[in-house]
Amino acid sequence: GAVVSQHPSRVICKSGTSVKIECRSLDFQATTMFWYRQFPKQSLMLMATSNEGSKATYEQGVEKDKFLINHASLTLSTLTVTSAHPEDSSFYICSASQGVDQPQHFGDGTRLSIL
């Protein structure tokens, strides 16, 4: 089956640090990758949609300068949380899809803790 690798799985760092999270589709080419944020016991909140070679589309209320997304190839997308603060602490999950009518394949998530 389709595999998506997300790295790192856990990050603990000081306030003001920038953190990069990678999302790779290992055995398929992903037309689109998605980044979500999930608070404890809540649903996934779509942050942005990224297509290879073009700028990401951010959901309303998500700061594009805060959450930088790069989708350099059909198998790799990165999310950089810039100058992270404690309120950015959350569980971030990426997914990859081969099309709107295709299922999403999820990474295992990154738990980000900002001290």
Added chain:
Amino acid sequence: SQQGEEDPQALSIQEGENATMNCSYKTSINNLQWYRQNSGRGLVHLILIRSNEREKHSGRLRVTLDTSKKSSSLLITASRAADTASYFCATPQFYFGTGTSLTVIP
């Protein structure tokens, strides 16, 4: 909001019983997807049902879709302790519902 809404929010059953979860959504769709999430992990795709389908089966899973009512249900038959997880429905625009937390007691 295009999010789906699942009910119940939490469900606790004995092993061997059936579990039914419902999802309602607000927009027109051409398919609906169900996912499962184990605690602290990513989501696993379970099943995709298209708008021209009324019912779909996959192993112990049965999904129904009623586009006139904008609702879907997920039935897990003969539940097992390993089915304990959160279950979400998602629209093609990839907006996820609030989820149902299922606990199967051995």
